[in-house]
Amino acid sequence: MSAGGPPWTLPPISPPSWLTTPAGSGASGDAKPDSGTFAVPAELKAGLKDAWDASFPHGKSQEHGGILVRKADGTLEWRAGNAGTSGTFQINYGDLKSGETLVASAHTHPYDASEGGHRDVPFSGGDLANMVTGAESQKFVQSGDSVFRAAKTEEFEKLVKASNPDTLKTEMKATFNTALGGATGSFQDRVEAGVKAVCEKYHLEYFKGTGDSLTRVDTSK
């Protein structure tokens, strides 16, 4: 190495958005790097509560959800989408306006009595596979009192750039189904086995919890 400094230069460093969020707006919706916890923004928490409260019309399951956007003034806003079906939700990407940033999408996973009445059911294989083509960097699911978060990483983004999206989606779903099929335990345990397998193999972060704070899950176990 020559005297006077290294032969390479570092790109300018921008502070992460969680550092630049206007004071008073609560949690930013962005994860702190290398953090083991995630603070759920109040806007998202309220939006998901409304979505969950609407998820059992006449006792039958119906998914609800929406998108979390950062407006031009830096504040967060929840935008509810149209009601889905028992097992699907169409993300309302079209509700993002010019000058705004898509922070996250979120939806519910309700199970009525005929479906076993399950709660605390995390992501499906399809939910995670859609992160290959979805514009949002993170996705949330509320099921009962539990909130789940999956977030893209740099490794995931690199993988997406190097892959055929349809092929990658198919592989992710297959990974999910293989892990789920080989798992034992409760319905939720089996589904989570699928989530962990996909997040571990494809470098997605996985958090879960209740209330205001989610905790990172070690997907290698």
Next chain:
Amino acid sequence: MTEDRQATTTVEAKGPGRWLVRTSRSAEGEAAEGTVLLRSDRPPGSPPAHLRLAGARAWLALGQRFQSRSRWQEAIASARAGLAEIGSDYAGPDVDDETDLKLLAAEDRLAQGHASDAAAVMLRVLGDRLSLYASLHHQDVVE
């Protein structure tokens, strides 16, 4: 369930650029019809495009008929046949699809002895997937 594989399919012109594909599916001595109205300048080929949607709709109708008669196992078999016919390519990229997990829950209910619940959930999933398929192909599928 005994499946009758002698299904017939017809295509009928329904005005300018509209074609009605009609097919039937049968099992256990019962038959049901499924249709799909297509938008196309030319007659559909053979087999016609989106025949799978018409066929799966026939399975849904058949399953619902069995369900209405409390013939849960036949309803479940019809739902499974419809799910197999429509396949896995039925939803657009904006749809977060959890229906695989709903089917898993239905299989659990069946294993626990709740066949009526399993039939209801499977048929509901089939109906949802058919709606998604029609929406995904809305440029070709009128209804």
